Amino acid sequence: MERGHDIVLFGATGYTGALTAEYLATSAPRGLRWALAGRDRDRLEAVRAELAEIDPDRPVPELLLADAEDPGSLRALAASARVVVTTVGPYGPYGEPLVAACAAEGTDYVDLCGEPAFVDLVYARHHATAVRTGARLVHACGFDSVPHDLGVLFTVEQLPEGVPLSVEGFVRARGGVSGGTLRSAVGAFADTSGMRRAARERRLVEPPLRGRRVRVDHRVRPRTRLARGWAVPLPTLDPRVVVRSAAALERYGPDFSYGHYAAFRRLGGALGAVGGAAGVVAAAQVPALRSRLRNLVPAGAGPTEEQLANGWFTVHFTGAGGGRRVHTLVSGGEPGYGATSGMLAESALCLWEDDLPPTSGQVTTAVAMGDALIRRLPRAGVDFEVLRAVRD
Numbered sequence: 001m002e003r004g005h006d007i008v009l010f011g012a013t014g015y016t017g018a019l020t021a022e023y024l025a026t027s028a029p030r031g032l033r034w035a036l037a038g039r040d041r042d043r044l045e046a047v048r049a050e051l052a053e054i055d056p057d058r059p060v061p062e063l064l065l066a067d068a069e070d071p072g073s074l075r076a077l078a079a080s081a082r083v084v085v086t087t088v089g090p091y092g093p094y095g096e097p098l099v100a101a102c103a104a105e106g107t108d109y110v111d112l113c114g115e116p117a118f119v120d121l122v123y124a125r126h127h128a129t130a131v132r133t134g135a136r137l138v139h140a141c142g143f144d145s146v147p148h149d150l151g152v153l154f155t156v157e158q159l160p161e162g163v164p165l166s167v168e169g170f171v172r173a174r175g176g177v178s179g180g181t182l183r184s185a186v187g188a189f190a191d192t193s194g195m196r197r198a199a200r201e202r203r204l205v206e207p208p209l210r211g212r213r214v215r216v217d218h219r220v221r222p223r224t225r226l227a228r229g230w231a232v233p234l235p236t237l238d239p240r241v242v243v244r245s246a247a248a249l250e251r252y253g254p255d256f257s258y259g260h261y262a263a264f265r266r267l268g269g270a271l272g273a274v275g276g277a278a279g280v281v282a283a284a285q286v287p288a289l290r291s292r293l294r295n296l297v298p299a300g301a302g303p304t305e306e307q308l309a310n311g312w313f314t315v316h317f318t319g320a321g322g323g324r325r326v327h328t329l330v331s332g333g334e335p336g337y338g339a340t341s342g343m344l345a346e347s348a349l350c351l352w353e354d355d356l357p358p359t360s361g362q363v364t365t366a367v368a369m370g371d372a373l374i375r376r377l378p379r380a381g382v383d384f385e386v387l388r389a390v391r392d
Contacts, residue, residue, distance in 0.1 A: 003079075003080055003153040004033070005035045005081045006032050006078050006081070006082050006083065007032065007033075007034040007035075007081065007082070007083045007348050007349070008034065008077055008084050009025070009085045009086075010037040010038065010077065010085065010098065010189045010382045011037075011086055012037065012038055012044065012087075013043040013047055016112065016302070016341055017222065018342075019338070019340075019341035020341040020344050021047055022051065023341050024061075024345050024349075025056055025058060027345065029349075029353070032349075032352075033253070034062075035063065035064050036063040036064070037063075037064040037136060039065060039066065044138045051161070063164045066086055068094045069094075069097075074097050074100075074233060075104070076096045077098075077101065077105040078102045078104070081107055083108040083348045084098065084108070084109050084110075085111070085344060086109070086284050087111070087344070088108075089112070090115065090155055091111060091118040095111065095113065096118075096121065096125070099126055099137060100126055102130075102137065103126040103127075103130040104129060104133065106130075106133035107135055108133065108135070108137075108351045109137045109221075110351065111138075111141065111160055112144070112340065112344055113142060114144035116198070116199070117194050117197075117198035119139050120199050120200075120201065121198045122137060122176050123206065124202045124206075127205075127362045128205075128360045128361070131360045131361040133360075135360060136351060136361070137363070138347065138364070139241075139362070140237055140364075141343060141344045141347040142341075142343050142344050143173075143336055144237055145236075145238040145241040146347070146377070147313065147330040147343075147382065148241070148334070149241045149245055149364055150366055150370070150373060150384070151169060151317050152169065152258060152317065152319075153245065153249075153251075153366040153371075154253060154317075154328055154384045155318075155319040158324075158328065159320075160253070160322030160323070161251065162322075163254070164253055164257075164321055165255075165257075165320070166257045166259075166314055166319070166321065167257075168217070168258070168261065168262050170262075170315065170316045171234060171261065171314075171315050172313065172314050172315075173311075173314070173335045175312075175334045175336045175338075176303025176308075176334070182225065187252075212253075213256070214246040214247045214252065214255075215243060215256075216240070216243055216259070216260070221233075221259065221261060229266060231262065232261060232264070233259070233262075238260055239258055239259075241364050241365075242258045242260070249366065249367060256345035262304070288375070302327055302337055303334065303336070303337055307334065308337060308338045310334070311336075311338060311339075312333060312335075313333075313335040314330070314331045315329070315330045315331070316328075316329055316331070323391055324389065324390070325389070326389045327389075327392075328384065328387060329383075329384075329385045330383070330384055331382070331383055331385075332377075332381050332383065333381045338381075339382055346373065346377060347365060347378070354369070354372040356368065356370075356372055358368060373374055
């Protein structure tokens, strides 16, 4: 179906949205027909003016008015685009109407969501509609969870086919935090019962996997040579995304497991991270403390330019199966915003431009885009390498 825009970016006036708009303005094909969307025309005009100064020879994006609380405006936005990109969060309270609009209109959708409850509710409520209309709903297209989902796919592709496989990932990173990310995280920590309800709602409609087995490996790995220090399990959305990719793709073998860890050079750092995370979760249960946590970083604020320049991440993967072992690496710049804005933009461009396998409904980056997105990501400074491959 012909649409007026190839890509529409919703939330372009926010911190991550502005970085994503800048990436598209400097890196997208010149023939891209794209638009910035939001509820404040003056702020959109200001973002567009800044983009025009970057490269005056490039055509500037159009502007669309839409509000996360106005379903009619979101339906019109979705109908005008082939791909909608949204950075408007937290996704739990604000994101569902846009997903519903994209599912109904057959419009591809990408976001930065790291909220497990939101992802599960979208599957339960909108996956079937998106399958019927052909829309691809792809969540977690930033640091959550592109390096991990595609890093595991890349590792699996170095191993034999048709045999049981196991992969472990060890994450190390340095970066800042924005007000939007902080609010999303605190909201998720505060609503653990909501996460359980959403997971149950998904299980009621999601077909069980038959004839194969995939699972998250929850074993504790306190000391590991690969991480060059100490490792702590990371109970984030990332391992859930990985095993959903494994369930959908037979390339992961008849029996697949994945362990996901944060890596630290020193034991003190690992213990401090565990204690700090436990403290934040506990504080999020108390309304007064929860409010203080949310306001530690102002809305719309984020890392400084210096923090963006000096940030980095590495994810080391070890994979084994069929008598073969591999060690791979995914690495990039500042994870939460610098690299993330590039990953998000390249995900949207991949859905718009590349020849991809036919998929629809709620799908992961590995299922929807796979190797095509892996080939794109070096443009965003995200690299995939095989460091070592040996036979047992």
